[in-house]
Every structure is written in structure tokens, then in C-alpha cells.
Amino acid sequence: MNDSPDSPSERLASRVSAMDVARAAGVSLSAVSRVFTPGASVSAKMRVRVMEAADKLGYQPNVLARSLMTQRTNLVGVILANFKNPVYLTVLDHFTRTLQARGLRTLLLNVSEGQDIEEMARLVLQYSVDGLVVSAGAISPHITEQCRKRRIPLVAFARRPRRANLHVVCVDNVAGGRVAAGRLLQSRHRRFGLIAGPETASTSIERGKGFRDEITEAGHEVIATTHAREYTYGAGVESARRLLEHTPRPDAVFCANDLLAMALMDVARDEYGLSLPDQLSVVGFDDVDLAAASSYRLTTLRQPLEAMVHETADILSQRINTWSEDWETRQLACTAVDRASIAAATGD
Amino acid sequence: MNDSPDSPSERLASRVSAMDVARAAGVSLSAVSRVFTPGASVSAKMRVRVMEAADKLGYQPNVLARSLMTQRTNLVGVILANFKNPVYLTVLDHFTRTLQARGLRTLLLNVSEGQDIEEMARLVLQYSVDGLVVSAGAISPHITEQCRKRRIPLVAFARRPRRANLHVVCVDNVAGGRVAAGRLLQSRHRRFGLIAGPETASTSIERGKGFRDEITEAGHEVIATTHAREYTYGAGVESARRLLEHTPRPDAVFCANDLLAMALMDVARDEYGLSLPDQLSVVGFDDVDLAAASSYRLTTLRQPLEAMVHETADILSQRINTWSEDWETRQLACTAVDRASIAAATGD
DNA sequence: CTGAAAGCGCTAACAA
DNA sequence: TTGTTAGCGCTTTCAG
Numbered sequence: 001m002n003d004s005p006d007s008p009s010e011r012l013a014s015r016v017s018a019m020d021v022a023r024a025a026g027v028s029l030s031a032v033s034r035v036f037t038p039g040a041s042v043s044a045k046m047r048v049r050v051m052e053a054a055d056k057l058g059y060q061p062n063v064l065a066r067s068l069m070t071q072r073t074n075l076v077g078v079i080l081a082n083f084k085n086p087v088y089l090t091v092l093d094h095f096t097r098t099l100q101a102r103g104l105r106t107l108l109l110n111v112s113e114g115q116d117i118e119e120m121a122r123l124v125l126q127y128s129v130d131g132l133v134v135s136a137g138a139i140s141p142h143i144t145e146q147c148r149k150r151r152i153p154l155v156a157f158a159r160r161p162r163r164a165n166l167h168v169v170c171v172d173n174v175a176g177g178r179v180a181a182g183r184l185l186q187s188r189h190r191r192f193g194l195i196a197g198p199e200t201a202s203t204s205i206e207r208g209k210g211f212r213d214e215i216t217e218a219g220h221e222v223i224a225t226t227h228a229r230e231y232t233y234g235a236g237v238e239s240a241r242r243l244l245e246h247t248p249r250p251d252a253v254f255c256a257n258d259l260l261a262m263a264l265m266d267v268a269r270d271e272y273g274l275s276l277p278d279q280l281s282v283v284g285f286d287d288v289d290l291a292a293a294s295s296y297r298l299t300t301l302r303q304p305l306e307a308m309v310h311e312t313a314d315i316l317s318q319r320i321n322t323w324s325e326d327w328e329t330r331q332l333a334c335t336a337v338d339r340a341s342i343a344a345a346t347g348d
Numbered sequence: 349m350n351d352s353p354d355s356p357s358e359r360l361a362s363r364v365s366a367m368d369v370a371r372a373a374g375v376s377l378s379a380v381s382r383v384f385t386p387g388a389s390v391s392a393k394m395r396v397r398v399m400e401a402a403d404k405l406g407y408q409p410n411v412l413a414r415s416l417m418t419q420r421t422n423l424v425g426v427i428l429a430n431f432k433n434p435v436y437l438t439v440l441d442h443f444t445r446t447l448q449a450r451g452l453r454t455l456l457l458n459v460s461e462g463q464d465i466e467e468m469a470r471l472v473l474q475y476s477v478d479g480l481v482v483s484a485g486a487i488s489p490h491i492t493e494q495c496r497k498r499r500i501p502l503v504a505f506a507r508r509p510r511r512a513n514l515h516v517v518c519v520d521n522v523a524g525g526r527v528a529a530g531r532l533l534q535s536r537h538r539r540f541g542l543i544a545g546p547e548t549a550s551t552s553i554e555r556g557k558g559f560r561d562e563i564t565e566a567g568h569e570v571i572a573t574t575h576a577r578e579y580t581y582g583a584g585v586e587s588a589r590r591l592l593e594h595t596p597r598p599d600a601v602f603c604a605n606d607l608l609a610m611a612l613m614d615v616a617r618d619e620y621g622l623s624l625p626d627q628l629s630v631v632g633f634d635d636v637d638l639a640a641a642s643s644y645r646l647t648t649l650r651q652p653l654e655a656m657v658h659e660t661a662d663i664l665s666q667r668i669n670t671w672s673e674d675w676e677t678r679q680l681a682c683t684a685v686d687r688a689s690i691a692a693a694t695g696d
Numbered sequence: 697c698t699g700a701a702a703g704c705g706c707t708a709a710c711a712a
Numbered sequence: 713t714t715g716t717t718a719g720c721g722c723t724t725t726c727a728g
Binding site for chain 4: 700703704705
Binding site for chain 4: 027028029030031034041042043046065067068069071
């Protein structure tokens with residue numbers, strides 16, 4: 001139909017603006033604007049008249065142009081690094097739904113390997129987002145400062161930066177690690193091991209700390225630790241092999257997430273011929289769908305993902321309307337889900 | 349700091365515009381614009397001078413305002429329905445990365461249960477997206493027409509609408525179903541069964557058709573079919589139970605995705621005490637991470653997700669610059685991944 | 697190569 | 713309640 005790159009003028013040919021509607025309806029431009037502005041004062045007749053013309057022309061207000069005046073885009077940037085960890089699909093599900101329900105749109109950015117978070121933040125800010133959620137590595141002071149200056153509420157999701165000018169929504173991973181330890185302490189096994197996540201992941205660090213603390217305080221010791229390079233089944237297999245090579249072989253292992261735990265269970269059974277949970281007790285984290293599968297029946301800890309998302313959305317909605325610099329931290333608790341991956345205690 | 353909702357004028361207090369930079373640098377507004385417009389003609393001195401002022405003020409061009417003139421937002425709408433199916437996290441990973449690499453941003457919309465796709469399309473169009481990807485139920489003629497009028501390229505991802513004015517990127521699911529049948533025909537089992545996905549899912553319909561056709565053409569019969577209400581492990585457990593209750597009990601089953609297959613395997617072993625693959629051969633679809641786990645070793649079919657995303661991005665990038673109405677369909681092939689979930693043939 | 701001026705599509709005072 | 717008039721922050725002719 002048209003072979004050469006479209007020029008701006010050609011492209012707008014098809015567009016219908018508020019002015020077009022105004023002319024068609026024989027009213028002023030502002031009348032049209034008001035009809036499409038919730039809570040503006042327009043007479044019923046005017047509304048009907050304008051809407052008829054608008055419908056006939058297929059008019060849709062251009063929210064970008066609107067944003068220019070209102071200084072509000074209804075856009076929320078979501079910067080994610082974890083596109084390998086299945087729980088983040090659930091997180092995205094909740095985020096998109098929750099934001100949509102509040103009239104906000106999700107601008108999704110990926111900062112997995114290779115991508116620069118600093119750069120992505122810059123990009124998303126160019127779109128004048130009304131709020132920003134970051135669930136990725138280090139949130140630099142530069143980013144927080146940028147957001148503060150522009151009065152854009154910034155929420156760190158599922159991670160806990162040292163201390164900085166931003167809001168935080170997370171779970172108490174340390175407590176979670178302690179609960180996990182508690183479950184293993186109830187088993188008859190005493191050679192405690194840990195399969196942690198990536199060295200730099202705050203979730204892994206915190207869960208590991210809680211686990212270790214609880215074990216130590218109970219008068220025991222974590223005899224072996226390995227780190228998975230990422231929170232995936234594949235990485236879990238590798239680190240499970242390393243862990244099970246340790247002498248003496250750990251028999252009560254906490255894994256920083258379910259996929260690592262499932263990998264450990266498979267390697268233990270398949271490559272070491274261990275019978276589970278008799279010879280090896282395992283606790284995971286996240287309670288993914290398959291943790292309940294009869295192949296695993298994994299005892300694990302569940303994060304209240306939906307509640308976390310709601311808290312995040314609450315903070316955003318509120319701070320978008322009323323800027324203030326008292327940063328808040330909302331830390332939720334995770335709950336244990338008891339299944340059958342832990343050996344019963346000896347009968348004494 | 350400030351308790352009442354911010355007014356527009358208060359909010360823009362912190363913003364720094366191109367005009368500010370121009371003043372600070374003692375040049376014209378257009379000069380600043382040119383410096384930030386790739387491929388505009390500016391002298392080196394001018395560039396330096398402007399950039400210095402810009403850096404000092406922390407200036408970032410407002411892409412929304414720019415879009416108003418250029419009629420290009422660099423925004424791509426992605427409408428998804430499948431936030432339960434883990435492969436879509438991978439899809440999103442690829443999409444965000446690929447689009448980012450091309451200077452495009454992802455506006456993500458969720459149309460899972462309850463959400464109206466029609467409405468979401470309307471919302472996303474208000475943002476003047478440059479392109480639109482839809483991987484969700486029915487793409488109405490209204491949507492395609494809307495996009496056509498506004499010259500916004502529209503791609504149906506991983507599904508195949510009857511025939512309509514849009515581009516299509518998908519895999520040959522019918523062929524995939526046939527290949528799956530082929531694998532099962534190689535086993536010694538002959539009581540063929542099918543666990544399909546949701547009744548309306550085109551993927552499920554197509555895969556089922558291919559499977560059935562191939563089985564029939566080989567002179568056999570699919571003796572039992574059940575539908576999972578969604579593509580999840582949990583739904584899989586339910587439909588597996590229904591399928592295994594059928595008399596005679598199927599012993600060669602194709603499942604419309606891996607989660608359903610894994611659920612079937614678990615139910616078969618755990619609740620029916622079947623030994624796999626001896627008493628039951630299973631083929632899945634998608635090749636999720638855990639399909640390779642030693643608990644399953646599932647023979648399955650892999651979709652070239654990354655390639656599909658690339659094709660989609662290619663279509664978009666090209667059509668964004670050059671509108672045309674010759675809609676193209678790119679159908680890729682899926683490849684079989686052979687593992688150990690199929691019983692060996694009898695030794696004849 | 698640079699600046700002045702017009703205008704993208706809309707909302708927000710201000711009058712009427 | 714309605715219309716008129718300024719812009720929001722930027723790009724883009726068009727002169728110089």
C-alpha cells in the first residue's frame with residue numbers, strides 16, 4: 001500500500017483528535033475535554049452530543065498529550081532481574097492485575113545479565129512514570145536521588161537495600177531461614193547443610209543467616225554450604241552434587257528456593273541412591289506449584305506474594321498523590337508449609 | 349514534607365526542561381533539541397556546550413513530549429493471558445530483552461480471567477503504542493480494525509486466529525501433535541489417551557488434532573480424552589485422575605503441556621502404583637526446566653520461543669517504519685526432545 | 697550550522 | 713455550564 005517509511009504527517013492522517021470531535025459536534029474543544037475528564041462539570045445534553053460525535057469518529061483521547069498537562073502518566077515502571085525464577089511470573093501476574101485495577105499501566109523492564117540497571121532506570125524515567133518498582137540487584141544512590149528529585153515514589157520489592165531513600169516491601173527472610181532450621185532440627189538428622197542462592201542475592205544471604213543462626217543457637221553446626229549460580233533447577237543440580245560430595249555427607253539441608261531443593265532431592269535419589277526423607281531431609285523456599293507434587297512433597301516456606309504486591313501498590317498509589325520523604329518498610333512474614341520431605345525424629 | 353495532594357504546578361517544580369538547558373548554555377531551544385536528536389546536524393562545540401549544561405542540570409529529554417511531535421512512542425503493548433503457564437516467563441524474558449535491544453519498551457497488560465481483552469486493547473491504544481503483541485484468547489475484528497485504522501502493526505503470538513488483518517507468529521502445533529503421536533506409536537503401548545488443555549485454547553485444539561490424526565492414520569484409536577481446566581500442575585492432577593479411571597486404562601498418553609504430563613506421571617505412580625514408563629508412556633509439550641529432572645525424564649516437544657519472539661520483533665520493527673497491509677504468518681516448527689518417558693517397543 | 701516560530705493533542709485557568 | 717486563551721516539553725519547518 002505504501003512502501004516508503006511513513007512521515008509524521010502521513011501517520012497522523014488516520015488519527016482523530018479532540019478538535020475533530022469538537023468540530024463535528026459543533027462545540028468547543030474544552031467541552032470535549034471535559035466530557036472525557038471524570039468529575040468535570042458538563043450538562044447531560046452536552047455529554048450526549050459530544051459522545052455521539054466521538055463514537056461516530058472513533059475518538060480516543062491521547063493520554064500522552066494529557067500527561068503533558070496533568071504531569072501524570074498512570075505509568076508504573078517495573079524493573080525485574082529474575083526472569084528465571086518461576087515465582088516472578090506470579091509476581092508479574094499480581095502486579096499487572098493490581099495496577100490495572102487501580103488504573104495504572106505496567107512498563108516492564110528487564111535487567112537480567114548484561115543489562116545495566118542504572119541505564120534502565122534512566123530510560124523508564126524518561127517516560128515520566130508515576131512510580132517505580134525495582135526487584136533487581138543494587139539500587140544505586142543515583143537512582144534513589146533521581147527519583148527523589150522528581151518526586152517519583154520508588155519501592156524496592158522483595159529485597160532490602162542497606163538503608164536508602166526508598167520504600168521497601170519484603171518478607172522476613174531471616175525469620176524464614178530460622179523456621180526452616182527449626183523444621184530440620186525436628187528431624188533425626190544432625191549433619192546440617194545449606195544450598196544457598198547466588199552469592200550476592202540478598203534473599204539468599206538473609207535466609208542463610210537465619211538458618212545458620214538457628215542451627216548454631218541450638219548447639220549444632222552447618223557443616224557444608226554451596227552456592228547455586230542462579231535460582232534454577234539446572235544450577236541446583238550442580239550445587240547439589242557439590243554438596244553431597246562433602247564428607248561427612250550432610251543429611252539435613254535447607255535450600256534457598258524450591259527449585260534448588262527439588263534438584264537436590266533428584267540428585268540424592270538418582271545419583272546417590274538415597275532414600276528420602278529417611279536418609280536426607282530437605283526444606284525449600286517459595287512453595288512453587290510442583291513442591292506439592294508427589295515426586296517431592298517438599299516442606300517449604302511460602303512468601304505472601306499477593307499481599308506483598310498489594311502493599312507495594314498501596315504505597316505507590318498513596319505516594320503518587322501525596323509526596324513525602326518518610327520512607328517506609330513493610331516486612332511481611334512467610335509461613336511454613338509442612339509436607340513430607342523431613343525425616344521423623346527418633347522415637348525417644 | 350507535604351501533606352496535601354500535589355498540584356501540577358508543584359510537581360513540575362523539580363523538572364528541568366530543554367528550555368532550561370538552552371538558557372543555561374546560552375543557546376536556542378532548537379539547539380538543545382538537535383543535540384539530543386540522533387543524526388541532527390550540530391557542530392562539535394555546540395554539542396559540548398549543550399551537553400555540559402545538560403549534565404549539570406541533570407536534564408533528561410521528556411520522551412512523551414517528543415512523541416507528540418514525532419508520532420512515535422517506542423512503546424510496544426504486550427497483552428498476555430497466560431500468567432499460569434511457566435513458559436510465558438521465558439517468553440516475557442525474551443520479549444523485554446529483544447524489544448529493549450531495539451530501543452522499544454514493553455507495556456505489559458494482563459487479560460487473565462475477568463479482564464476484558466477488548467478493554468485492555470483500548471487502554472493500550474490510548475498510549476499510542478507503536479506496535480501491539482497479543483497472546484490471549486480471541487482477537488476481535490474490532491481490535492484488528494482499530495489497529496489497521498491507526499496503522500499500528502498487530503501480531504498474534506503463539507496463536508492462530510481464523511483469518512484476519514494481523515500478523516501471526518506461531519508454531520505448527522498440529523505437526524507437533526503428530527510428532528508426539530509418532531513417539532508413542534514407537535512404544536509397545538496401544539491404548540492411546542490425550543490430556544488436552546482448556547477447551548478453547550487453540551494450542552490445545554491443534555495439538556490434539558495432530559495427535560488424533562496421526563494415531564488414526566496409523567490404524568489406531570484415541571480411546572480417552574480429558575481436558576485440563578488450565579495448563580497447570582494442579583489442573584493436571586485432576587484430569588489425570590479422570591483419564592486413568594477410563595476403562596480400559598490408557599497406557600500411551602499425550603499431554604498438551606509438560607505440567608499436565610508431570611501431573612499424570614505423579615498420579616500414575618503415586619495413586620495407581622504404575623511403574624513408568626513400563627506401564628505408561630507419556631509425551632509432553634514445552635520442555636520446561638523440570639521436564640529433564642530425573643523424577644520425570646519427560647519426552648516432549650520444544651517450541652522455539654526465542655526465535656518466535658525474534659520473528660515478532662522483526663515484524664514489528666519493520667512494520668513500524670513502513671506500514672503495509674500484507675499480513676504475514678510465520679509458523680515455526682517445534683522439535684522433539686527425546687528422554688525416557690516412553691516404553692521401549694517389544695523386541696519384534 | 698543556528699535561531700525563531702509554529703504546533704503535536706490535550707488540560708487548566710479565566711471570563712462570559 | 714461553556715468558550716477562549718495559554719501553555720505542557722518537545723520537534724520541525726523555515727529563514728538567516
